[in-house]
Amino acid sequence: MSAPAQHRIIFKHIDEPGYTNDIECYLRHGGYEVLRKSVTRKPEELIDEVKKSGLRGRGGAGFPCGVKWGLVDRKSGKPIYLIVNADESEPGTFKDRYIMHQDPHQLIEGTIISCFANNVKQAYIYIRGEMPEGARILERAIAEARSRNFVGPNILGTGYSCEIYVHRGAGAYICGEETGLIESLEGKRANPRIKPPYFPAVLGLYQCPTIVNNVETLCQVKYIADVGGEAYAKIGTPGNTGTRIFCVSGHVQRPGYYEFPAGTITMGQLLNDVCGGPLPGRTFKAVIPGGSSAKVLKFGERYKGKRKVGADMVDYDWGVEDVPMDFDSLAMIGSMGGSGGVIVMDDTVNMVEALANINAFYSHESCGQCTPCREGSLWMKKISSRMVHGDARPQDGALLKSVADQIPGRTICAFGEACSWPTQSFITKFKDEFDSYSEVKKTLPADRRVLV
């Protein structure tokens, strides 16, 4: 079965010839019409539309956006803040970059609609420090929107006011974690906060109720406010509504970003039909389906079980190629859809070396406040790097896994899981490669591609 056609909602104008990121171009394409329409409605209605839409957050966790908004403490009398999480930093993910660089007004319109729906008067866009150009583009776009009365005091004469400021990070992955992000926005080290009690919906920025949404999520909200929650829920599959943007990188013929109705495309269709398959003369070996912390999938393995289709339970027996690319199916087979970052590795890749690369990342990025994560990520890096650059021993795989197994569930934030899942899954699925690496290493060409 060949792949379905792309259905571009969020990426409608990305790479479109002649489409520029200034407000004139945006207005020519119907820009800010949805905002005009939305501010004439009751905020509660907009929240209901988002609830009906079934929209799930696009940052990685897939948490229902309407539920997140529903948890906001509206009785405390404290101001409510909205933070746009534009810290896009999960390796393999690069969708928000294109929205911010090429279509920034789409994000601003979605942000203001979301602020209006939630009675937010102040929003911040937390953009990663490594995107200085993106920050400048957003600042210019906000100024343009302010001069047209889409942002700032008394928006479109409604009496509703809302300001947006851009806040730049400075190279720390952990700022993508929402409570770490809040600490960072408060001018501190980005050490995540413990939940409970620090649920952002209740005790977020400056101890006030705070909504943190991903860039793409807010763009989806703009679309929902336009077409309505029910119409939106018809796109995709039940439980996985709307479109998903897949960012494909690594060893395929055509890496890039592709937007499809959620759950309508399988991994095989995405990699073979859409991305052109493996590089000439190569075969696929492994794929990480949802950003580098997602558990790796091995080509050739089978996933079996029962799943719900409509009201019935049916058996499934999938290879990697057969897995539908939605949150629930990927969770069912023990991995996750995460941020939509798909990293492909072919048969030239040695899995010990690939894991050593990933471990170096997580060790560098651990914030250091929880001992199991700070020490565990460091030792996973040290052991896997030693295997590659020094002496490898047959028992190293088991040692690595024992370190990884002692991290998850013992840390304040989900980084503990994120840093241990790669090691756990690589070693479980490619045990042979770890066991035999000390021998195999001697036979590998000295001029092979360096991964760590």
Add this chain to the structure above:
Amino acid sequence: MNLKSETFQRIDEVITHYPVKRSATLPLLHLIQEDAGYISDEAITWIAGKLELQPINVLEVVTFYPMFRRAPIGRRHIKVCRTLSCALSGGYKTCETFAREFNTHAGPGVVSPDGEVTVEFVECLASCGTAPVVLIDETLHEKVDVAKAKQLSDQIKAEAAARK
């Protein structure tokens, strides 16, 4: 603090973005680093005074975030992405090429003998689909294989020669 008057203006403006002054710590560090090239002891004390904090509150932020530095670096900053997708596409060779072209080695704060560049590996730059990627100062360069790394190096060298 010896900064451009425009920097002082931007500092005063950005502080107004937040209900709590401390939030302006990162923005101030960015503005000062862009102007002065690095974060000096004087800058830390000055920011602390400006935001009504203790110097340690600023120092702990500087040491936490990889983008802030305590010493000057080369005239141009070459940041090569090290993370998986770029490494799978030859990022290590790219980094090695830049280092060799400028007769230096890659590392944070290491300056080439001619003072022209600092070559450094950084973690994921979020452009994995066009790997390997390199951020030179504020400009992202995509699909930087060995040939393109040489070409970019030549360009930097030519610009340096034109300045002399």
